[in-house]
Amino acid sequence: MNCQQTSRAHAYHDGELSPADAREFEAHLQECDACRERLEELRDLSRAITTAQLTPMPLAVSQRLENAWSTARDRGVMRIAGWMTAAAAAVLIGALSLWPRDGTDTVSPWQSAAVMPPVESTDEAAIELVATQWIANDLSLAEAVNR
Amino acid sequence: MLDDSELLKQIARQDPAALRALIDRHGQYLFGVAHALSGNFADAEDLVQETLIAALSATFRGQSSLRTWLVGILVNRASMQRRTAGRRRKYEAFASLSQPPAEAAGPVNAKLDLAAMLETLSPEHRQVIVLRELEQMTYEQMAAALHVPRGTIESRLHRAREELRKRFKGY
Numbered sequence: 001m002n003c004q005q006t007s008r009a010h011a012y013h014d015g016e017l018s019p020a021d022a023r024e025f026e027a028h029l030q031e032c033d034a035c036r037e038r039l040e041e042l043r044d045l046s047r048a049i050t051t052a053q054l055t056p057m058p059l060a061v062s063q064r065l066e067n068a069w070s071t072a073r074d075r076g077v078m079r080i081a082g083w084m085t086a087a088a089a090a091v092l093i094g095a096l097s098l099w100p101r102d103g104t105d106t107v108s109p110w111q112s113a114a115v116m117p118p119v120e121s122t123d124e125a126a127i128e129l130v131a132t133q134w135i136a137n138d139l140s141l142a143e144a145v146n147r
Numbered sequence: 148m149l150d151d152s153e154l155l156k157q158i159a160r161q162d163p164a165a166l167r168a169l170i171d172r173h174g175q176y177l178f179g180v181a182h183a184l185s186g187n188f189a190d191a192e193d194l195v196q197e198t199l200i201a202a203l204s205a206t207f208r209g210q211s212s213l214r215t216w217l218v219g220i221l222v223n224r225a226s227m228q229r230r231t232a233g234r235r236r237k238y239e240a241f242a243s244l245s246q247p248p249a250e251a252a253g254p255v256n257a258k259l260d261l262a263a264m265l266e267t268l269s270p271e272h273r274q275v276i277v278l279r280e281l282e283q284m285t286y287e288q289m290a291a292a293l294h295v296p297r298g299t300i301e302s303r304l305h306r307a308r309e310e311l312r313k314r315f316k317g318y
Contacts, residue, residue: 010301014279049281053259053260057175
């Protein structure tokens with residue numbers, strides 16, 4: 001059984017040939033025993049496959065499928081609940097850190113420093129010492145230049 | 148009775164009765180196909196389970212029947228499935244429990260068993276046979292479902308049929 005066109009029998013059997021190609025192949029079938037036989041075999045095979053028995057699903061599997069879906073669903077719900085809990089905790093911590101405190105609470109030194117205005121130095125002796133040093137430096141520089 | 152797409156919407160709304168209805172309607176068929184593709188009960192069960200869960204997070208656009216859509220997902224899962232040693236051990240551990248009783252299997256001798264028919268084929272060849280012969284997908288649809296070129300589909304289908312034809316000639 002040798003015919004170059006037997007491979008086209010698959011496409012014809014599957015309805016994959018264009019109308020023109022299908023007509024051409026049908027004309028070929030009239031005169032080719034090999035292709036007619038191949039086509040008949042393909043039809044038999046398709047019939048055997050489509051009528052073949054499928055392995056029945058055990059009852060326990062059906063139950064496990066339902067349970068698996070419930071587990072997957074619950075896992076999704078738990079994940080959402082976890083995210084919501086984390087978000088709520090973050091909001092709570094933020095709110096507590098900004099909440100105004102009453103007078104009974106002790107105030108941290110850094111909190112006092114953060115809200116106090118800048119403090120000007122009142123140590124006049126220290127200021128005078130620095131000014132004297134500048135003048136002395138300035139005078140010694142001028143003397144060196146004049147020499 | 149709810150149609151298939153309405154059933155999926157109900158399941159998305161967490162309705163367990165709808166899921167039960169979906170399993171009743173398509174579970175047997177999906178399991179049979181999964182068993183024919185995988186060749187064992189444990190992998191078949193995993194495949195159906197993964198298919199249902201994947202289907203619930205995907206969008207059914209109604210371009211094919213729901214069954215064909217589900218089989219498309221299942222075949223894809225099958226191609227991704229890695230048969231690990233652990234999975235095989237799991238199967239061996241409970242295979243005796245999950246095997247259907249002989250009387251539940253029906254008239255086995257009256258017809259060929261699909262899993263037995265396909266057992267000598269490679270996984271890729273089983274996939275194209277299932278999609279073409281059972282689901283009547285076109286070559287283009289199969290190429291899209293399996294993410295391979297159309298020419299690959301044609302050659303796989305051709306080879307798979309040649310192998311089956313030789314084995315079951317005269318059936």
